Amino acid sequence: MREMVSLILLLVLLVSASDAHVTKPNEENFLRCLRYRTNPENPITAALYTHDNSTFVSSYVSYAKNKRYSNPNDTKLVAIVAAKHESHVQATVVCAKFNGIQIRIRSGGHDYEGLSYISSVPFVILDMHDLRSISIDVSRKQAWVDAGATLGELYTKIAEASKTLAFAAGVCPTLGAGGHISGGGYGNLIRKYGLSVDHVVDARVVDVNGSILTGANLGKDLLWAIRGGGGASFGVILSWKIKLVDVPKTLTVFKVNKTLEQGATDVLYKWQLVSSKLPHELFLRAMPELANVAIPSKKTIAVVFYAQFLGPARRLMAIMNKRFPELGLKREDCYEMSWINTTLFWQNYPVGTPISVLLDRPSNPAGALFKSKSDYVKKPIPKEGMEKVWKIMLKFNNMFMQWNPYGGVMDKIPENATPFPHRKGNLFKIQYFALWSYANATEANLGLMNEIYDVMEPYVSSNPREAFLNYRDMDVGNNPSDKTDVGEAKIYGSKYFLGNLKRLMEVKAKYDPENFFRYEQSIPPVRAM
Structure with missing residues (x-):
């Protein structure tokens, strides 16, 4: 009987939320929807932060690197969902979509223009830093890494499993795997092995309907798009399956x-x-x-x-x-x-610094x-x-x-x-x-x-003057939070993606035709208005 009541309440919430999507954002329904959409075995309560929480500000600023954009008192920010389970991500997507609330997805917080934690319209921060599982398969030279795991955590796990395997990615240990890899993943192994995205073989992604896509269900076109096109335009990256590369012992x-x-x-x-x-x-x-x-x-x-x-x-x-x-x-x-010690060198740590510093996360x-x-x-x-x-x-x-x-x-x-x-x-x-x-x-x-x-x-390059997505720069073009103008998107999109922009827009139209996953420099669907 209790389960039936919960189901009825959920249906009422979703119906009213659907109406709210047409009219205006409904923040109260969004928060109620979150609680009903999650399984009692993995309650979302401990992952949910609102302005009423005493730890709300610390949760916000810990993963907001650029003080230019740090604003924990922003009245447009409805809540922070520091997801502790995949179901929390699914619930956030579904409830935000039905209630007309935007999502900003944050994995490590290395976001030069703060687009993962600011918006001019009602929004929720979906913080991935607690989803940080890593599994290494040395025999296959592969690994699964969650979006919220840092490169320092990934590098440490790899080094614990093998002295002659590595991953081609950036030099900063506090980069979150979700955003870093989806934007390209540039590092000091680029000349030998290319970018991080050149070594991604699968992913787990929450789509606009709240479904988890992976393997054959993910689709080759979507897997192509999130490997350098920025995952936040297409869904929420839960984890990556990556190929590891060979390095010498010295x-x-x-x-x-x-x-x-x-x-x-x-x-x-x-x-x-x-x-x-x-x-x-x-x-x-x-x-x-x-x-x-x-x-x-x-x-x-x-x-x-x-x-x-x-x-x-x-x-x-x-x-x-x-x-x-x-x-x-x-x-x-x-x-x-060793390779793992070179990661300390690139951070200017003195020779002999313990590897454990790679596991440090922001605390201030x-x-x-x-x-x-x-x-x-x-x-x-x-x-x-x-x-x-x-x-x-x-x-x-x-x-x-x-x-x-x-x-x-x-x-x-x-x-x-x-x-x-x-x-x-x-x-x-x-x-x-x-x-x-x-x-x-x-x-x-x-x-x-x-x-x-x-x-x-x-x-430098011209026509267009090229730019790197992971070095986010609003000066190369941007849209307001509440709409996406295709003409403006083509300006910044051509600089980030050159001739690949058209295909990215086609993939976007297929997987997110209503343009729910949008932000100031997102990729629009082909016919977005």
Whole structure:
């Protein structure tokens, strides 16, 4: 009898919710719907945070990295669902859809423009950080990783299972697997093994109807779309099935600095000529950054060269002496270590730091405000161009760039193999990143970022000027929260996806024709209005 009453109440909720979808968002019905849609064995109560909860603010800010967008008092935010079970995700999707409430999906919180935790219309944050299971199958060289698991957790699990397996993904250990992989997944194994999405073989996805799609039910077209097209346009990624890659027991890393006074511009120019043509096993990043900031009279630019080589130091030294002697690499600059220890090196941890730091998760509110942009470079930037950039960089208090080399297998993978199109013909990708501590410095820093972006225009890709989805940038085009204009979507979509945008829109029309899964830079269905 009790089950029958619950069923009747649920039907009433869904009917009224359906009416609410036509008129206006119904927040009370949404919250009641959540409780009735979940199984008593996995109650959603412990996963549900509203403004009345004493821990609401801490739940919000813990995974809100950019202080520019951190607003736990936002009255448009109905609730946070920190899902602890797949059924919580399903219930959130169904109840939000029926009650006219948008969803923002957050896995690790590395969201440069805060689109996973802000909206101008009533919305719920579906936080995935408690769905973090990882299973490793060494014999098949495969793994399942939940969307809320961090790369640090994934890398640690892999290393515990094998000393000669790895995964091609980013260098930051607190990245959430859900968003990082769905946007492409760029890391220091790219020249040898490509992107994270090049190693995804299956997924578990909650669709717009609240159903879980996986394996044969997922559909090849949807699997293609979420591997670089951004999962949040199509559904909710629960987990990924990934292929692991082979690495030697011994890798070599180094970090070498060159200031402008030490000829950094000349060395960086030569880097542009060789970095994409080095052996596939060698990834050599150049990172221009501000140096001596505390001493204004001595403030300068230093280019830090970070390298990772799949092999011993003696082989790396032979390659560098022959192909890039201008760097002046010395044997004492090189450190041999296991793959898992290189993940600590990329985070600038001292040699000997315990691997357990890779499991650390955020515990404090976002402490910095920042802005990021991206570019793709297809021909060397002349020295006079770099000198223009240095002049603007010196106006910042805290700013750096990452010049990430291409070449290797990226030249061999077709542009339409996944939605991520930035493959052949690139020398390197640039990330611009500025940080500041106080809101009153925002306008000045954003102005400087636009200035440096404008100065770089003659030296980067054009028609369109390409951008990387995981380095989210609202400046390349965006829609308001409450509607999706196809014309505007084509502007930012062409920069992120180039010729793959049309196919992404077709997949969207098939799996989410009413455009429920939308946000300011989402992919619209073909006929979206």
